[in-house]
Amino acid sequence: xxxxxxxxxxxxxxxxxxxxxxxxxxxxxxxxxxxxxxxxxxxxxxxxxxxxxxxxxxxxxxxxxxxxxxxxxxxxxxxxxxxxxxxxxxxxxxxxxxxxxxxxxxxxxxxxxxxxxxxxxxxxxxxxxxxxxxxxxxxxxxxxxxxxxxxxxxxxxxxxxxxxxxxxxxxxxxxxxxxxxxxxxxxxxxxxxxxxxxxxxxxxxxxxxxxxxxxxxxxxxxxxxxxxxxxxxxxxxxxxxxxxxxxxxxxxxxxxxxxxxxxxxxxxxxxxxxxxxxxxxxxxxxxxxxxx
Numbered sequence: 001x002x003x004x005x006x007x008x009x010x011x012x013x014x015x016x017x018x019x020x021x022x023x024x025x026x027x028x029x030x031x032x033x034x035x036x037x038x039x040x041x042x043x044x045x046x047x048x049x050x051x052x053x054x055x056x057x058x059x060x061x062x063x064x065x066x067x068x069x070x071x072x073x074x075x076x077x078x079x080x081x082x083x084x085x086x087x088x089x090x091x092x093x094x095x096x097x098x099x100x101x102x103x104x105x106x107x108x109x110x111x112x113x114x115x116x117x118x119x120x121x122x123x124x125x126x127x128x129x130x131x132x133x134x135x136x137x138x139x140x141x142x143x144x145x146x147x148x149x150x151x152x153x154x155x156x157x158x159x160x161x162x163x164x165x166x167x168x169x170x171x172x173x174x175x176x177x178x179x180x181x182x183x184x185x186x187x188x189x190x191x192x193x194x195x196x197x198x199x200x201x202x203x204x205x206x207x208x209x210x211x212x213x214x215x216x217x218x219x220x221x222x223x224x225x226x227x228x229x230x231x232x233x234x235x236x237x238x239x240x241x242x243x244x245x246x247x248x249x250x251x252x253x254x255x256x257x258x259x260x261x262x263x264x265x266x267x268x269x270x271x272x273x274x275x276x277x278x279x280x281x282x283x284x285x286x287x288x289x290x291x292x
Contacts, residue, residue, distance in 0.1 A: 046209035054195070062187040
């Protein structure tokens with residue numbers, strides 16, 4: 001009996017020792033990841049056949065997506081942000097999805113601000129969380145709009161607001177609004193299905209409409225500048241996930257021409273259609289991909 005029990009104990013001990021490194025690795029991985037990745041609703045592209053009267057429309061803001069859990073502010077990847085306490089101190093204890101934003105054309109400044117772990121908080125004074133949904137509410141989007149309005153009206157924070165949602169009568173009115181936004185250096189429009197409940201993942205209940213298409217590519221090389229750009233970056237040589245290689249020479253700021261995006265970095269560019277070989281037409285640099 002003793003020998004059998006001892007044998008069983010030895011086997012159990014060997015088993016525990018074998019799985020302990022895995023358990024420690026899992027715990028370490030969990031500690032490194034921190035907060036779980038939020039279950040976000042992601043948009044699909046707008047189609048001309050969309051029944052526009054079924055949707056609420058808002059501007060697509062070019063900021064950094066923020067997710068307020070009721071206690072913490074996260075990025076779309078689940079990274080915990082470090083805003084000053086005064087930035088979030090009056091926010092309601094409910095989950096809110098939105099965009100950390102200041103004004104059009106300020107993506108790089110917004111992204112740089114929210115990435116900082118240790119800062120005096122001065123840059124956060126220019127930001128607001130512009131909420132556009134309530135992920136944990138179970139009612140339809142029209143009802144969630146009413147709740148968002150009430151939450152922001154009842155809140156004393158200067159750093160929390162709601163993106164304006166409105167209806168449009170037809171596609172002509174929709175595209176007129178899109179043109180006004182883009183001409184003012186905005187990004188595009190978002191359409192929420194009025195009758196839809198919140199669904200995590202890619203959903204046709206949420207549509208995005210832009211004048212240009214956008215995509216990502218990896219920087220694999222450079223071309224030297226000529227003329228007024230002599231001695232600076234002329235164009236980026238990039239490669240798409242499909243293996244298409246081409247150059248992007250427009251959309252780069254003077255600073256980016258002096259200090260080019262590094263080889264291997266992922267950039268976002270905009271374009272209008274593709275050639276028969278699959279090369280994006282009229283490609284223009286937008287930004288280095290936000291790693292959050």
